[in-house]
Amino acid sequence: DIQMTQSPSSLSASVGDSVTITCQASHDINNYLNWYQHKPGEAPKLLIYDASILKAGVPSRFSGSGSGTDFSFTISSLQPEDFATYYCLQYDSLMFTFGQGTKLEIK
Amino acid sequence: EVQLVESGGDLVQPGGSLRLSCAASGFTFSSYWMNWVRQAPGKGLVWVSRISSDETTLSYADSVRGRFTISRDNAKNTVYLQMNSLRGEDTAVYFCVRESTASYFFDNWGQGTLVTVSS
Numbered sequence: 001d002i003q004m005t006q007s008p009s010s011l012s013a014s015v016g017d018s019v020t021i022t023c024q025a026s027h028d029i030n031n032y033l034n035w036y037q038h039k040p041g042e043a044p045k046l047l048i049y050d051a052s053i054l055k056a057g058v059p060s061r062f063s064g065s066g067s068g069t070d071f072s073f074t075i076s077s078l079q080p081e082d083f084a085t086y087y088c089l090q091y092d093s094l095m096f097t098f099g100q101g102t103k104l105e106i107k
Numbered sequence: 108e109v110q111l112v113e114s115g116g117d118l119v120q121p122g123g124s125l126r127l128s129c130a131a132s133g134f135t136f137s138s139y140w141m142n143w144v145r146q147a148p149g150k151g152l153v154w155v156s157r158i159s160s161d162e163t164t165l166s167y168a169d170s171v172r173g174r175f176t177i178s179r180d181n182a183k184n185t186v187y188l189q190m191n192s193l194r195g196e197d198t199a200v201y202f203c204v205r206e207s208t209a210s211y212f213f214d215n216w217g218q219g220t221l222v223t224v225s226s
Binding site for chain 2: 001032034036038043044046049050085087089091094095096097098099100101
């Protein structure tokens, strides 16, 4: 089975900062890599799918890039509502795998 | 409006069984692959299982394979997760999740149902 390594596990930043989270797959996943935002008590929200496609309605300060095994997710100019936990999610061989999550906290 | 409503979560003893249900509405249920995802207290999201729209393709995470069974009833717009031989590490909120038809991602989530495995 595929292994996903997401880093960092936590991140402290200020409003207005830019932050980047990475996910690395153990083998090529054909860009089937998505990014979710999750806040306590709420359902996770899809932000980016297929590595770099911004879901309709999601602010353009969110972006994704990468291919093959190495992917990154960036939030430029952090807003107060962006402080949450972020997960990558990959699809390969009929199965999905989440990254371990990155908790983004206010500095 | 797409709605996914889970039910069946409960307190169960180790070694016990439980069946979760997810009632879907607001979309053509029989056209979509469905999944279960769980989150243990204080932990991250973990994919559990997947079922094709016609129930011919089933997939499971290693941690539940052989103990959990996913199924669906397209006439009732419902997906199920039968959980047997439950362990403490199965304690989690279980989410019913719809998979997009556009690519491989989850586009709608239920609010979750809590399963607690404890004596």
